[in-house]
Amino acid sequence: MRIPIQINEHSAEPLYHQIETQLRSLIISGQIGEGMLLPSIREFASGLNCSVITVRRVYQDLESEGLLRTRQGTGTFVAGVGDQTRERFKRDTVIEALEAAVDTGLSVHCSEEELKAIFMEIVRKKYHQGKERESGGK
Amino acid sequence: MRIPIQINEHSAEPLYHQIETQLRSLIISGQIGEGMLLPSIREFASGLNCSVITVRRVYQDLESEGLLRTRQGTGTFVAGVGDQTRERFKRDTVIEALEAAVDTGLSVHCSEEELKAIFMEIVRKKYHQGKERESGGK
Amino acid sequence: MRIPIQINEHSAEPLYHQIETQLRSLIISGQIGEGMLLPSIREFASGLNCSVITVRRVYQDLESEGLLRTRQGTGTFVAGVGDQTRERFKRDTVIEALEAAVDTGLSVHCSEEELKAIFMEIVRKKYHQGKERESGGK
Amino acid sequence: MRIPIQINEHSAEPLYHQIETQLRSLIISGQIGEGMLLPSIREFASGLNCSVITVRRVYQDLESEGLLRTRQGTGTFVAGVGDQTRERFKRDTVIEALEAAVDTGLSVHCSEEELKAIFMEIVRKKYHQGKERESGGK
DNA sequence: GTGGTCTAGACCACC
DNA sequence: GTGGTCTAGACCACG
Numbered sequence: 169m170r171i172p173i174q175i176n177e178h179s180a181e182p183l184y185h186q187i188e189t190q191l192r193s194l195i196i197s198g199q200i201g202e203g204m205l206l207p208s209i210r211e212f213a214s215g216l217n218c219s220v221i222t223v224r225r226v227y228q229d230l231e232s233e234g235l236l237r238t239r240q241g242t243g244t245f246v247a248g249v250g251d252q253t254r255e256r257f258k259r260d261t262v263i264e265a266l267e268a269a270v271d272t273g274l275s276v277h278c279s280e281e282e283l284k285a286i287f288m289e290i291v292r293k294k295y296h297q298g299k300e301r302e303s304g305g306k
Numbered sequence: 307m308r309i310p311i312q313i314n315e316h317s318a319e320p321l322y323h324q325i326e327t328q329l330r331s332l333i334i335s336g337q338i339g340e341g342m343l344l345p346s347i348r349e350f351a352s353g354l355n356c357s358v359i360t361v362r363r364v365y366q367d368l369e370s371e372g373l374l375r376t377r378q379g380t381g382t383f384v385a386g387v388g389d390q391t392r393e394r395f396k397r398d399t400v401i402e403a404l405e406a407a408v409d410t411g412l413s414v415h416c417s418e419e420e421l422k423a424i425f426m427e428i429v430r431k432k433y434h435q436g437k438e439r440e441s442g443g444k
Numbered sequence: 445m446r447i448p449i450q451i452n453e454h455s456a457e458p459l460y461h462q463i464e465t466q467l468r469s470l471i472i473s474g475q476i477g478e479g480m481l482l483p484s485i486r487e488f489a490s491g492l493n494c495s496v497i498t499v500r501r502v503y504q505d506l507e508s509e510g511l512l513r514t515r516q517g518t519g520t521f522v523a524g525v526g527d528q529t530r531e532r533f534k535r536d537t538v539i540e541a542l543e544a545a546v547d548t549g550l551s552v553h554c555s556e557e558e559l560k561a562i563f564m565e566i567v568r569k570k571y572h573q574g575k576e577r578e579s580g581g582k
Numbered sequence: 583m584r585i586p587i588q589i590n591e592h593s594a595e596p597l598y599h600q601i602e603t604q605l606r607s608l609i610i611s612g613q614i615g616e617g618m619l620l621p622s623i624r625e626f627a628s629g630l631n632c633s634v635i636t637v638r639r640v641y642q643d644l645e646s647e648g649l650l651r652t653r654q655g656t657g658t659f660v661a662g663v664g665d666q667t668r669e670r671f672k673r674d675t676v677i678e679a680l681e682a683a684v685d686t687g688l689s690v691h692c693s694e695e696e697l698k699a700i701f702m703e704i705v706r707k708k709y710h711q712g713k714e715r716e717s718g719g720k
Numbered sequence: 721g722t723g724g725t726c727t728a729g730a731c732c733a734c735c
Numbered sequence: 736g737t738g739g740t741c742t743a744g745a746c747c748a749c750g
Contacts (some may be wrong), residue, residue, distance in 0.1 A: 169415070177513075177515075178513070182516065182733075182734060182735095183515075183734080183735080184734075184735085190344040190353045192412070193413040193414050197413070197415045197416070198415075209431065218735085219734095219735050220735095221734090221735055222734085222735060225734090225735090235392065236327075243314075249349050253375055257414075258356050258414045258415075258416060260423075261410060261414055262407075262410060262411050262416050262424055263413065263422075263428070265406065265407040265410035265411065266407045266411075266421075266424055266428050267426050267428055267432075268403065268406075269400075269403040269404045269406065269407040270428050270429055270432050272399060272400060273400050273403065273404075274432060274433075275328070275335070276334055276335045276396045276400065277335040277336070277337070277396075278396065280429060280433045283400065283404075283429065284426075284429065286309055286397075286400055286401060286404055287404050287408075287425055288422075290401070290404050290405055290408050291408055291418060291421065291422065292432065294405075294408050294409070294412060295412070295418045300434035320739075320740060320741085321740080321741075322740080322741085324722065346721080346722060346723080347722085347723070348721095348722085348723095356741085356742095357741060357742055357743075358743095359741070359742075359743090360740090360741065360742090362723080362724085363722090363740095363741095370508060373590070375591075376722095376723065376724095377591075377597075377722090377723080377749085377750090378596065378722070378723045378724065378749050379721085379722045379723065379746085379748075379749035379750040380723080380749080381722060381723080381749065382722095382723080390749065445700075458724075458732050459725080459726075459728085460725075460726085466689070469689040469690050473689070473690045473691040475691070477748070479616055480646050481639060481649055484736080484737060484738080485738070486736095486737085486742085491658065493729055494726085494727090495640075495726060495728075497726070497727075497728090498725090498726065498727090500738080500739085501725095501726095502740090514737095514738065514739095515734085515735090515737090515738080516733065516735080516738045516739065517734035517735040517736085517737045517738065518732075518734080518737065518738080519641075519736095519737060519738075520735065520737095520738080534690045534692065535736095537686060537690055538683075538686060538687050538690065538692050538696075538697065538700055539704070541600070541682065541683040541686035541687065542683045542687075542697075542701050542704050543685065543704055543708075544679065544699055545676075545679040545680045545682065545683040546704050546705055546725060547702075547708070548675060548676060548679035549676050549680075550708060550709070551604070551607040551611070552607050552610065552611045552671075552672045552675055552676065553611045553612075553672075554672060554676050556705060556709045558676075559676065559680075559705065560629070560702075560705065561681055562673075562677055563678055563680050563684075564698075565723095566677070566681055566684050566699065567678050567684055567694060567697065570681075570684050570685070570687070570688060571694045594746075596749060596750095597749080597750075598750085612746095623738075632748095632750080633750050634740090635750050636749085636750060639749090639750090
């Protein structure tokens with residue numbers, strides 16, 4: 169299976185962290201289903217054009233979070249995530265991200281109205297964009 | 307003049323970066339006015355309980371962004387940025403923060419409605435909180 | 445790879461600035477090609493007989509100019525700048541240098557004819573010198 | 583007498599050095615004639631909006647070069663500069679400036695033809711501009 | 721007094 | 736191995 173991960177070379181964010189964040193999202197949002205076999209470390213690393221050490225670290229970290237399970241000689245699988253856990257995680261993730269953004273707005277003294285207006289515009293753009301792409305793909 | 311900077315010792319965010327971010331906010335939000343003389347690097351460092359080198363780096367970085375101007379033997383000043391530039395700077399900062407948050411929402415397949423609801427709740431809480439504090443302070 | 449940098453110990457020009465200027469020239473003149481891996485800061489510092497901090501500063505400054513790109517744990521690379529950008533960069537550098545020289549001529553009331561004559565003589569000498577050295581080297 | 587000095591606040595060049603360079607040019611090019619009384623340190627400093635210490639340093643430096651002469655209680659005068667000295671100085675100054683510019687051209691691998699073309703253009707612009715201004719002033 | 725430069729050395733995170 | 740951060744401390748140049 170092909171795992172859709174986007175690497176941003178120019179970001180200051182460490183490679184392993186970019187991969188972890190995205191893979192975690194894919195698992196928890198259910199886009200990579202429970203029990204599914206992930207690519208081998210070498211295969212994944214080659215696909216991402218990065219070091220095997222980096223992928224190994226990602227698998228280890230997510231395993232220690234309980235999201236993955238490794239079976240010697242067999243491979244790495246997606247562990248079971250309860251619906252309740254999934255929902256709570258999604259919500260927590262979103263809340264954290266939005267709070268950070270609102271804090272930024274507050275720090276530069278952006279008015280409540282302006283912040284809301286900009287937010288609505290961005291949501292409209294990004295969610296609409298996605299729908300168009302889906303429709304286009306049919 | 308006393309510059310209100312909050313340092314979080316336990317954060318993974320580098321010291322110099324915390325200071326930079328906050329000082330940048332103070333400048334572009336206009337809370338530190340154009341032409342104002344900032345504390346000397348030694349004085350500031352002592353106040354923040356950090357090395358002079360760290361403060362120097364902050365001043366240097368913000369100077370290379372065009373927000374500060376320093377003259378040897380004289381001190382470091384807030385550079386003159388037009389209101390227009392400041393507004394653009396402010397808007398860009400907010401847009402960037404909100405886009406990151408909405409991207410996060412998209413990545414975990416959060417619905418548009420849920421995202422908006424959570425956002426409104428957070429804004430209400432944070433902006434209201436501020437007002438209460440202001441009223442309480444009177 | 446060996447980077448040819450000449451340090452002048454006795455100059456009033458700061459060390460880091462000498463290195464920056466020369467390294468910038470090597471990059472924008474295309475002598476160090478796009479994507480090339482530069483020496484590690486420790487290696488470079490040892491070769492230049494200076495502190496790692498000084499080299500680090502050079503790499504950092506050139507990165508903020510967009511000429512270099514560095515990734516933690518991997519190294520520092522020459523950033524991809526288009527030929528167009530490089531040409532503009534080159535031309536700007538030369539124009540700036542020549543304008544400063546002509547301004548000097550004007551400030552001491554040197555006549556247009558004399559200035560041109562001296563310029564031609566210097567160009568002839570320096571460009572010819574270079575060619576002789578190349579021929580001599582064969 | 584009003585001494586025409588232009589200070590560039592944004593330059594990294596130290597204040598005293600900017601003043602020295604320009605005053606030296608004015609004296610050696612003969613625009614401030616031999617024996618002329620310069621403004622008092624305080625007066626000059628006030629006119630330039632800088633510290634008296636800075637002007638004092640300028641006068642001292644130029645005096646030690648033999649270009650100025652200070653008489654206790656009387657003031658600072660322009661010392662005599664022989665025509666020969668004046669001519670040699672002018673020439674040396676111009677040569678030094680042009681050599682630096684040509685070196686820059688060489689360092690970025692600018693071709694001889696291009697360098698000459700850019701130079702001619704700049705000379706034409708700057709010398710012509712001056713003449714126009716003179717004519718316009720009449 | 722101010723900022724500007726450079727050093728040696730430490731510890732951490734990343735690959 | 737790589738770069739990233741931070742420290743203490745020195746010395747110089749500027750105003």
